[in-house]
Amino acid sequence: MLxxxxxxxxxxxxxxxxEPLGPPSVPTMASLGDPLAAALHADLGSTAKATPAEPTPxxxxxxxxxxxxxxxxxxxxxxxxxxxxxxxxxxxxSGVVAGNGTAENPYTIEGWxxxxxxxxxxxxxxxRRSGITIExxxxxxxxxxxxxxxxxxxxxxPDDHRQPVGIEIADAANVTIEGNEIVHNRxxxxxxxxxxxxxxxxxxxxxxxxxxxxxxxxxxxxxxAIRGHDRGIHLADAGRAVVxxxxxxxNEDALYAVSSPQPRIVGNAIEGxxxxxxxxxxxxxxxxxxxxxxxxxxxxxxYRSDDARLQDNVIERNVVGVLAVRSSPVQLAHNxxxxxxxxxxSAWMDAHVNATRNWWGHASGPTGDVRDACTGDPIxxxxxxxxxxxxxxxxxxxxxxxxNPAAGPPSR
Numbered sequence: 001m002l003x004x005x006x007x008x009x010x011x012x013x014x015x016x017x018x019e020p021l022g023p024p025s026v027p028t029m030a031s032l033g034d035p036l037a038a039a040l041h042a043d044l045g046s047t048a049k050a051t052p053a054e055p056t057p058x059x060x061x062x063x064x065x066x067x068x069x070x071x072x073x074x075x076x077x078x079x080x081x082x083x084x085x086x087x088x089x090x091x092x093x094s095g096v097v098a099g100n101g102t103a104e105n106p107y108t109i110e111g112w113x114x115x116x117x118x119x120x121x122x123x124x125x126x127x128r129r130s131g132i133t134i135e136x137x138x139x140x141x142x143x144x145x146x147x148x149x150x151x152x153x154x155x156x157x158p159d160d161h162r163q164p165v166g167i168e169i170a171d172a173a174n175v176t177i178e179g180n181e182i183v184h185n186r187x188x189x190x191x192x193x194x195x196x197x198x199x200x201x202x203x204x205x206x207x208x209x210x211x212x213x214x215x216x217x218x219x220x221x222x223x224x225a226i227r228g229h230d231r232g233i234h235l236a237d238a239g240r241a242v243v244x245x246x247x248x249x250x251n252e253d254a255l256y257a258v259s260s261p262q263p264r265i266v267g268n269a270i271e272g273x274x275x276x277x278x279x280x281x282x283x284x285x286x287x288x289x290x291x292x293x294x295x296x297x298x299x300x301x302x303y304r305s306d307d308a309r310l311q312d313n314v315i316e317r318n319v320v321g322v323l324a325v326r327s328s329p330v331q332l333a334h335n336x337x338x339x340x341x342x343x344x345x346s347a348w349m350d351a352h353v354n355a356t357r358n359w360w361g362h363a364s365g366p367t368g369d370v371r372d373a374c375t376g377d378p379i380x381x382x383x384x385x386x387x388x389x390x391x392x393x394x395x396x397x398x399x400x401x402x403x404n405p406a407a408g409p410p411s412r
Contacts, residue, residue: 061147064112066129066163067095072137078107095132101139103174109141114148116163130165131185140174143167150185150207162186166207169194177202187212188229191219199224210251213238221246226254232273235260242266245409248273254295257282265290267409270299276318279305288312291408295319299340302327302351310335314408320346321384324392328352334400335359336407337384343368344384347392359400359407360384372396 071077073088078101080091090096095109114131131148134141150163166185169175169192176198182188183205191197191213200222204210210226213219214236222244226232232251235241238260245267248254254273257263261283268290270276276295279285282305291314292299299318302308305327313335315321321340324330330353337344338361345366347353352373360366360383368379368386373393379386386394 061111061113061145063115064095065093065115066117066131066133067093067109067112067114068129068133068135069094069137070133070135072101072139078137078139078141099140099142101141103140106140106142106174106176109143110145112146114146116150116152129163130168130190131163131182132167133165133170134168134172134175135170137172138174139172141172142176142178144176144179147181148185148188149181149183150188162207165190168192169197173197176200183207190214191216196220198222205229209234212236213241218242220244226251231256233257235263240264243268247271253278256280257285262286264288269409270295276300279303279308281305283307285309289407289409290314292321293317298323301325302330306330309333312404312407315340315344317341322346322353323348324351324353325349326351329354331355333357334404334407336403337361338403340384342385343387345394346387346389347394348389350391351393353392353394355394355396356398357400358396359403363401365399366396370394 069076069078073079077091078094078096079088081088095112096107097110099105099107101107117129132143148166150166163185166182166188167177168190172194173196178200181203185207187209188204188207189199189211193215195216196218198220199211202224204224204226206228208230210229210232211221212234217239219238219241221233224246226246226248227250229251231253232248233243233255235257239262241260241263243255243263243265247269249272252274254270254276256278258280263285265277265287266289270290271293273295275297276292276299278301280303285305285308287310289312293316295318298320299315299322301323303325308327308330310332311334315335315337317339319341321337321344323346325348328351332355334357336359344360345355362381362383365381366379366383366386367381370379370386370388371377372379372395374395375397379396
């Protein structure tokens with residue numbers, strides 16, 4: 001959904017400060033009475049967030065209390081040094097089962113079921129801890145095959161007793177999070193000021209945020225199943241992120257990014273969310289070969305996001321396929337933009353979109369009460385709707401006369 005809020009160029013002045021988890025409470029254009037916005041988003045019904053299927057926890061993991069590592073060596077480190085002989089051992093309580101922290105032999109935290117801290121019914125409160133915290137280290141670390149369910153008592157405690165963060169990586173590099181089940185935490189994965197973190201092959205479900213990356217560069221988020229969040233993936237001041245081959249379903253915003261330049265968003269299945277891809281103040285986004293289908297608001301929204309390129313995507317059965325607002329230039333090429341309820345493409349407020357060589361659902365091209373911004377010809381085909389507002393414009397000719405068979409994610 002378009003929210004015309006002024007978003008600061010630097011979204012995370014202090015990434016450690018907790019931010020509101022819900023969408024900003026500012027008016028949409030529809031709520032302000034804009035007729036086109038009202039038409040585009042009319043009769044939408046409820047949002048797409050649904051109750052996801054319960055993941056099945058690993059049956060052979062061993063219970064372990066929350067893990068907190070804030071130094072390389074010592075009482076809160078990966079290893080302890082015995083005073084007698086000086087030999088080095090993995091610190092009890094660190095969760096480390098192997099490795100020495102090098103690239104060839106990383107510290108490995110593996111095979112645990114993290115047991116959340118239980119808030120007592122009486123007496124002084126117990127500080128809430130993240131399931132696993134890795135902070136202030138350059139060691140190479142792998143977290144794998146671990147279950148982090150943030151519900152104390154196996155789900156019998158109230159919802160507000162959930163663990164605040166499943167896995168938190170802060171001021172660290174060289175961390176890989178792979179093959180875990182991370183569910184029912186407020187934020188399932190949070191990465192702060194940590195460059196080059198890999199989050200791959202995890203099941204991530206039922207939280208306020210699935211994967212939150214802030215003030216970090218070069219994160220890789222790949223092949224995860226992300227379901228049932230307010231924001232499935234949230235990038236904030238997170239440049240050059242790679243988001244690839246994930247499945248995002250039943251989230252409010254599947255992928256939300258602000259002030260995070262040069263993301264590569266490739267080969268994802270983004271289906272059945274409220275909004276699909278929502279980029280704000282994000283320069284030079286590359287969005288390719290995604291399947292963006294059945295989202296109940298916008299498939300792709302670009303707000304003040306210049307130099308975006310969308311190629312070889314399937315964008316079908318959303319309310320609005322692509323919405324570009326104050327973004328220029330934007331390039332769409334060889335996408336299949338079909339059967340979006342109110343518009344295949346909307347260009348608003350001086351957005352300039354080069355949308356040639358796309359399939360609009362009919363060989364005669366798209367339709368709409370507009371003219372091609374490059375040729376001046378009327379757009380009067382039988383395909384998807386084109387709309388423009390307040391100086392927005394689109395070049396549409398030539399268009400494809402048949403679908404692009406290479407559009408969408410490659411077969412997995």
